[in-house]
Amino acid sequence: MKPSPRRWRPVIRSGSRIRLFTDLDHNRFIAQSSYGLTLIQMCLAIPAKIIAQNGNLAQVDFGTAVLREVNVSLVKAKVGDYVLVHAGYAIQVLDGQEALETLRLWNEILQTEA
């Protein structure tokens, strides 16, 4: 999937101390504050693919091809797995098979039930 072009839309208008922008997918939030630009994901848990792993730390791709470091000590994951990342920690491995199964189940429900 092509990463969405990096266009930032304001979420909080100026006048507050922190100005918040989001990309088109509302997946990533950037805050402009006195510390400069900081990527804030707040309470969202976002899927990411593990590209490299070294013990408890892993380099993951959130879909932008920019790698970020994430702590994976809470999960049993390997390179190539997709994990849910929350505030810098992977909290669970995403099961691709179950994702496809979910979609298949939905189609079945939509087709067969009245």
Place this chain on the structure above:
Amino acid sequence: MTEKAKFRDAKLASRIAGKIRRAAQSEPTIKICHVCGTHEYTITHFGIRTLLPSNIEVIAGPGCPVCIVPASEVDEAVELAQRGIVVTCFGDVLRVPGSEMSLLDAKAQGADIRVIYSLTDAIKMAQTEKNKEFVFFAVGFETTSPSTAVEVANKPPKNLSFLVSHRLIPPAMKLLAEMEDLGLDGFIAPGHVSTIIGSKPYEIFPKTYHVPTVIAGFEPLDILMSVYMILKQQKRHVPKLENEYIRAVHPEGNTRAQELMNRVFDVTDSNWRGLGTIPSSRFILKNEHRSYDANLKYGVKIERGTDIQQGCKCHLVVVGKIKPTECPPFQGGMHSRKPSRSLHGQQRRNLQNMGQNNKPADATHDSDIDQNIKSLQPTKCLQSISPLSKRP
């Protein structure tokens, strides 16, 4: 994920919405409650409520761990910051009002308060700036608690301690299920909390309270499908616990995370802003980790604060009894955004407003909210903090 687009497919959404509409035709009003800020975000952002028939209502419960942090805990963080300790926290905690001020106000007055994305940032700072004392204001439900547990178990630097404010969501759901005037017909259980705790903690809701419960993911189709699953359960009059988010939630949850949390945390009763005291609803550090407990280390413990300001209706919004738009101070009203604006000016305006309406802020539900209303307090609206809390 490459498959994400399929979980947002518009055609699929309208098919599911059609099914919901047909299934709901002969039903009375159905009230479904979710308890997750991210669920509310998805619902608002993708306009889910516009796809549902008028007899299905989806309300938002106390799903934001930031908004239910009591003023006393914000006061503790402010107190620590004013003593010269570096307070690190997530971005959304900054603007939560304490009894007197928020962390943002304290920062405007010169305290060293730093917004971080991850606890690892706080640890790196503590390791680099060895001459300073650091505190991490640990806010969050069971999705965030494991990361605090992992780092405490790993013995972080001695100049870092934790103000642990983590809470558990099933006890709050229990409170909502017991509120008879709320009349819930279904729960949408929080997906990412469930990746950690599994499905067992929700079993009491269909079993004891006869409320259909579905664990839902965060794509718009996940939520639509969960509404449909609850509707089906309602029609069959057999409440069950179902998992819609099978790609991320296993029945046993994340056992490694649970084991770490059991090793590091004890569970205690606690005050939730707007809800009062909920039993067994908060994590605190175990005795053997007390050297990392900021309350003990610095002798700062504030029992009560002003949770509900004059005119504030957070206690009604947080249980879904009114919408944020029905609350007078929401998005402007009588609240001051700029920390530098004179408090006196605000107090003068408050006095003028109070003259018109002499009724004190009323609590209309059962739990024991401390209505310790101080006069001349500028009204601050919690719901205005998060840009994600806007609802149609």
